[in-house]
Amino acid sequence: MQLKMTEQDDIVNLIIEEERMDAHNSGDLKEQMLQLFDEGKCNLIIDLSAVRFIDSSGLGALVSGFKNASAREGNLKLCCLQPQVRSMFELTRLHRVFEIYVNLDEALNSF
Template sequence: MNLPTIKQNGKTVIIVKEPRVDAHNSAELKDRILKILEGGERNLIIDLGEVEFIDSSGLGALLSGYKNASLHSSAFALAGLKPRVRSMFELTRLHRVFDIYSRLQEATSS
């Protein structure tokens, strides 16, 4: 899975450069998030701007990241959700759980 990580305004951003986050690659995303949090990062943003599809495994990986961030007293946000991906969060009511920003720039400046 292509998951470049950058620092922007003191926050760590994982950019998901995949069209799909599903059962085939969600474990890798989950592991990357956990590794960054265990490394001491306190402000993590997941940029989903290139993701066209996410399934329950992908949602589960992000929810796991959110829970681990809470355990590490870290901020955890999502950015750049396309309409189809955003609808999955709304259908599952997870849009009430996550801090979701329409653009990465909004997330990094908050």
């Protein structure tokens, strides 16, 4: 999976540079997040602006990151969802689990 990472204070912004998040590539995201948690970086913002399609495996990877961040007293928040990706969170009711922000600034300011 193509990812770009930036850091601001103790918050890591992971930008997914893929059109699809599915069973083929979502394992890579899980691994990347676990590596960050091992380094003590537990406050993450996942930028999904490039993602046009997400399936249950992609959602599962994000849930995994959310649970791991929470267990380490951190947080995982989402920003910049395309409408059809947002609809997947509503279909699965995961919009009630995640904090979802319209843009990166709002997500950063929420920490």
